[in-house]
Amino acid sequence: MTEEPTPGQRVYRHSIAARTAHWLWTLAMLVLVMSGLQIFNAAPYLDASYKTDPQHRILAFDAEMGPNNQPVGTTTIFGHTFVTTHLLGFTADGSGGESPRAFPASITLPAVQDLADGRLWHLFFGWVLLLAIVLYLVAGAIRKDLREVILRPSDVPKLLPMQLYYLRLRPAPPPHGKYNPLQKAAYTLVLFVFIPLIILTGLALSPGADASLPWLTWVFGGRQFARTWHFILMSILIVYFCVHMVLVFMNGPLNNILAMITGWYKLGKNDGVGV
Amino acid sequence: MKRKLFVATIAASTLSACSTDAKNQLTNTFRNQLGLAQKLNQTVIGTRGMARLYRESDINEPFRVNGLPTPTDQRYEDAIRDGYRGYRLPVDGLVERPHTFTLAELRAMPLQTQITRHDCVEGWSVVGKWTGVQLATVVAMAQPKPTARFVVFHCFDKDDSGTEYYESLNLHEAAHPQTLLALDLNNKPLDPDHGAPVRLRIPTQLGYKSAKWVRRIELTDAFPNTLLAKGGYWEDQGYEWYAGI
Numbered sequence: 249m250t251e252e253p254t255p256g257q258r259v260y261r262h263s264i265a266a267r268t269a270h271w272l273w274t275l276a277m278l279v280l281v282m283s284g285l286q287i288f289n290a291a292p293y294l295d296a297s298y299k300t301d302p303q304h305r306i307l308a309f310d311a312e313m314g315p316n317n318q319p320v321g322t323t324t325i326f327g328h329t330f331v332t333t334h335l336l337g338f339t340a341d342g343s344g345g346e347s348p349r350a351f352p353a354s355i356t357l358p359a360v361q362d363l364a365d366g367r368l369w370h371l372f373f374g375w376v377l378l379l380a381i382v383l384y385l386v387a388g389a390i391r392k393d394l395r396e397v398i399l400r401p402s403d404v405p406k407l408l409p410m411q412l413y414y415l416r417l418r419p420a421p422p423p424h425g426k427y428n429p430l431q432k433a434a435y436t437l438v439l440f441v442f443i444p445l446i447i448l449t450g451l452a453l454s455p456g457a458d459a460s461l462p463w464l465t466w467v468f469g470g471r472q473f474a475r476t477w478h479f480i481l482m483s484i485l486i487v488y489f490c491v492h493m494v495l496v497f498m499n500g501p502l503n504n505i506l507a508m509i510t511g512w513y514k515l516g517k518n519d520g521v522g523v
Numbered sequence: 524m525k526r527k528l529f530v531a532t533i534a535a536s537t538l539s540a541c542s543t544d545a546k547n548q549l550t551n552t553f554r555n556q557l558g559l560a561q562k563l564n565q566t567v568i569g570t571r572g573m574a575r576l577y578r579e580s581d582i583n584e585p586f587r588v589n590g591l592p593t594p595t596d597q598r599y600e601d602a603i604r605d606g607y608r609g610y611r612l613p614v615d616g617l618v619e620r621p622h623t624f625t626l627a628e629l630r631a632m633p634l635q636t637q638i639t640r641h642d643c644v645e646g647w648s649v650v651g652k653w654t655g656v657q658l659a660t661v662v663a664m665a666q667p668k669p670t671a672r673f674v675v676f677h678c679f680d681k682d683d684s685g686t687e688y689y690e691s692l693n694l695h696e697a698a699h700p701q702t703l704l705a706l707d708l709n710n711k712p713l714d715p716d717h718g719a720p721v722r723l724r725i726p727t728q729l730g731y732k733s734a735k736w737v738r739r740i741e742l743t744d745a746f747p748n749t750l751l752a753k754g755g756y757w758e759d760q761g762y763e764w765y766a767g768i
Contacts, residue, residue, distance in 0.1 A: 287646065288646070290644075290645035290646055291643070291645045291646030291647045298640075299581070299583070299640060299648045299649060299650055300587075300647040300648050300649060362761075363644065363645065363762075364757075364760060364761030364762045365554070365761060367644070367762070367763070368554060368557040368558060368560075368761070368763075369557060371557075371560045371561070371564060371763075371768065372556075372557040372558075372559070372560040374560070375560050375563060451568075451768075453642075454568065454642075454767060454768035455574065455640070455642040455726065455727055455728055455729060455766075455767060456564075456568040456569065456570065456571075456727055456728060456766075456767020456768055457568050457767070457768065458574065458575055458640075459570070459571065459572040459573055459574045459575070459726075459727045459767075460568055460569065460571040460572040461572075462572065462575060465575070471640065471642060471648050472647075472648060475646060
């Protein structure tokens with residue numbers, strides 16, 4: 249029998265494994281995004297093709313000389329070019345000046361252009377991300393609290409009411425367990441779709457993996473297409489991260505952050521427990 | 524004009540990657556810790572299976588040049604001048620029967636043609652048609668001694684500081700049926716920018732492993748004792764020896 253949760257009650261919400269995994273993949277994703285942008289800078293374009301093909305270019309960053317002999321940075325998305333000097337295309341190079349560089353030094357790892365070190369970071373922290381996800385899933389399966397995260401068919405009818413509540417068009421959220429239906433949908437997508445896909449697309453763009461697992465590169469449309477999907481998935485995860493941050497800060501940041509450190513969470517008015 | 528600006532930076536960044544200043548950004552101890560992933564990648568992915576084969580219509584012509592342009596080495600300039608007639612390729616080191624090949628000898632051997640993708644570490648890829656001798660055949664003719672573990676490629680190339688280009692494979696990678704000593708690219712003998720007269724072609728790994736301007740093949744029991752001894756010129760600049768990923 250589960251006791252009825254009462255607001256203000258302290259509950260043990262995140263296991264030590266879940267907390268460790270959470271902070272481990274937070275670190276891993278930060279390093280992977282920054283070193284990934286470093287690697288991207290070496291070939292600052294994305295093609296929807298199995299090989300490099302300017303005819304199927306969907307995104308490109310470039311630098312050129314402007315009319316007043318001033319360098320101009322540009323971003324071209326699906327053939328539409330925007331001037332993005334200082335932000336993208338012609339940006340800070342990490343040595344005090346600016347250079348033709350897709351992403352600026354402030355968001356790449358290392359800051360200066362260094363493909364070799366970028367790859368070292370990226371290929372190491374790819375394993376850290378995999379380890380964190382495996383830790384979370386295995387511990388969650390053993391402790392049986394993974395059930396509380398996964399979206400189930402009975403949650404689907406609650407997705408719209410939950411959305412209406414977030415939009416302030418409904419006074420209260422539909423009754424739910426530890427996580428609300430939208431949280432479950434988001435966490436399920438990230439854990440079982442986006443992160444597996446970002447690992448697989450990363451593998452798929454490697455010549456060694458293309459030889460040993462040829463179907464993998466094939467399903468993503470070839471090496472360059474896999475690189476494009478890898479970048480799109482990164483963008484999706486960054487959007488997810490931003491929404492995650494907004495919701496944490498709207499819903500008691502201290503309570504949420506402390507819960508992810510100590511495990512103990514103070515239940516709010518609409519919080520539930522269990523599945 | 525647009526292109527030039529970017530190409531210039533990539534070249535500059537490649538060179539800056541070579542300078543010790545840039546390398547001090549990370550201590551080498553820490554870099555070695557991060558490099559532990561390389562062993563894992565090599566174990567998990569390794570050199571298994573066959574590189575994907577493409578159709579004639581997929582071929583890129585002209586074929587983008589990877590790495591550095593034509594070497595300025597005097598021996599190489601002499602070799603170009605006489606149309607590579609004086610070119611010799613010794614296969615020596617830990618072998619029972621050292622042998623020196625002429626270009627004519629290599630061309631008289633069974634040749635393999637493959638249309639495969641060249642994947643650059645920078646992230647671009649192009650498709651080319653390569654014709655050459657299987658490296659395995661050349662190595663087998665020299666009969667490696669039981670102690671031999673690596674195949675080292677010494678090249679004509681030198682960088683601005685005079686460091687000679689070299690590269691290495693283990694015997695397993697060298698024995699891969701698609702690992703070639705390439706002589707032709709897209710139905711023509713290799714030109715100087717693409718590594719004439721003989722370059723390594725290993726389609727299961729990134730482009731920097733496919734050493735250009737090979738002038739000597741040496742079998743060793745350890746990584747070549749050159750400079751930082753990381754097993755290759757780019758490896759000495761911080762890139763992984765295992766380049767399957």
